Structures are given as C-alpha cells and as structure tokens.
Amino acid sequence: MKLHNAGTPALNTQMGPDLKFKIAEAYKTARTNLYFSLVKEGCKKIVFTSSLSGEGKSTTAVNVAITLAQEVSTKVLLIDCDLRKPKVNCFFNMTASPGLTNFLGGMKNIDDVVRETDSPNLRVITGGVVVPNPSELLSSAKMGAVVKQMENKFDYIIFDTPPVNVVVDALTLAGIADGFVIVVKEGFSLQPELRRTIMTLEHAKVKILGVILNGAKLETKGDYGYRYEHNE
Numbered sequence: 001m002k003l004h005n006a007g008t009p010a011l012n013t014q015m016g017p018d019l020k021f022k023i024a025e026a027y028k029t030a031r032t033n034l035y036f037s038l039v040k041e042g043c044k045k046i047v048f049t050s051s052l053s054g055e056g057k058s059t060t061a062v063n064v065a066i067t068l069a070q071e072v073s074t075k076v077l078l079i080d081c082d083l084r085k086p087k088v089n090c091f092f093n094m095t096a097s098p099g100l101t102n103f104l105g106g107m108k109n110i111d112d113v114v115r116e117t118d119s120p121n122l123r124v125i126t127g128g129v130v131v132p133n134p135s136e137l138l139s140s141a142k143m144g145a146v147v148k149q150m151e152n153k154f155d156y157i158i159f160d161t162p163p164v165n166v167v168v169d170a171l172t173l174a175g176i177a178d179g180f181v182i183v184v185k186e187g188f189s190l191q192p193e194l195r196r197t198i199m200t201l202e203h204a205k206v207k208i209l210g211v212i213l214n215g216a217k218l219e220t221k222g223d224y225g226y227r228y229e230h231n232e
Contacts, residue, residue, distance in 0.1 A: 043150075097126070101128030181210055
C-alpha cells in the first residue's frame with residue numbers, strides 16, 4: 001500500500017518497512033469495520049469529518065479510500081467537499097481546479113472533473129476554485145443529482161468535509177450520505193468538542209458509523225496509532 005500524506009511526497013521513503021506495514025494494516029482494519037458498519041446493497045456513501053481542524057481528517061479519508069480501492073473490482077470515488085480549504089489534490093500532486101466547484105458552478109462538465117489516480121480503481125474529484133458560498137453549492141440539487149449519477153459507477157463514494165464544529169458544510173450532505181465517520185487525534189482533540197460533534201450529528205439524524213483515532217502512541221507491540229470505534 002502506498003501511503004499518502006499532503007505535502008510529504010517522500011512519506012514512504014521516510015518510514016521503515018515495519019512502520020509502513022503497521023500503518024497499512026491499521027487502515028485495512030478501518031476498511032473492515034466500515035464493511036460491517038454499513039451493510040447495504042449498491043454504492044456506499046461515507047462522509048469523513050472531524051470536530052476541529054488539524055485532526056487528520058483528510059489524511060484518513062484519502063488513505064481509507066485508497067485501501068478500499070485495493071479490493072478487487074471495488075471502484076471508489078473520493079470527493080473533496082472541503083471547499084473553503086481544499087486539500088485532497090495535495091495528496092495526489094494535482095491542482096485543486098478543475099474540481100467540484102467548477103462543475104457545480106457550471107464551468108465544467110462532470111467528465112472534466114473526475115480525475116484518475118495511480119490506483120486503477122480510485123477516481124478523485126478535487127475541490128476546485130475557492131468560492132464564497134460552499135454550503136449552498138453542497139446542498140444544491142445539482143450536487144444531489146451528480147452523486148446519484150456517480151452511484152451507478154462506483155461501489156464507494158468518500159466525502160472529505162470540513163470540521164463540524166467550525167462550519168455547517170458537512171451537514172449539508174446528511175440527506176445524501178449513508179453514514180458519517182468522525183476523525184479525532186490523540187493529544188489534540190478535546191472531549192467537549194467531540195461530544196458537541198456527536199450531538200450535532202445526532203440532531204441532524206445522520207448515522208454515525210464510528211470514530212477513528214489517529215496519532216495514538218501505543219506501547220503494545222504490533223500496534224500503531226489508528227483505532228476504529230464503532231458507535232451503535
């Protein structure tokens with residue numbers, strides 16, 4: 001598995017093989033838990049969000065998407081819905097534009113913004129140009145229609161969204177997504193902020209698939225700092 005980290009193209013060469021293996025296995029564990037958290041026919045649409053900026057949400061969403069795409073005949077679409085600070089393009093050494101805002105704003109066709117990656121099963125829609133009305137674009141009928149269109153082509157659609165406690169953008173996808181994953185970071189995320197995030201999502205009546213903890217410093221041999229906790 002080739003690991004991705006924004007702004008760090010040499011991530012794989014900086015890690016020893018043992019650490020890379022542990023990280024890859026951690027993402028595979030997250031993938032397995034998602035299988036069992038969301039049992040349904042057809043395309044599975046999953047939103048990745050967090051409470052605040054800096055919790056590793058985009059890194060986690062990108063690498064989970066890559067891990068899902070490694071399964072035979074599993075087609076994955078990763079969409080950058082953090083339209084205020086698009087970052088997904090950085091993980092793939094792409095420009096942000098043309099992307100989602102270019103399509104939703106009528107400047108590009110959908111075929112112009114669905115871009116290939118080095119994984120044959122993974123496609124990406126980057127954020128596009130920064131716009132003043134991201135929540136309106138994400139909640140538009142055109143957004144709903146294109147997701148419906150993409151459902152016929154992909155097994156998974158992964159949405160990378162802004163933090164819930166900062167802006168409302170992630171909640172605009174509540175009616176589209178099958179579930180939400182919350183990303184937290186050990187030593188950074190605060191329990192009151194996480195509780196606030198959970199309450200906000202529950203109020204929006206979305207299904208919380210689980211919480212992914214990253215950055216954990218674990219002493220147990222063989223463990224790495226990614227844990228997945230499923231919420232019933």
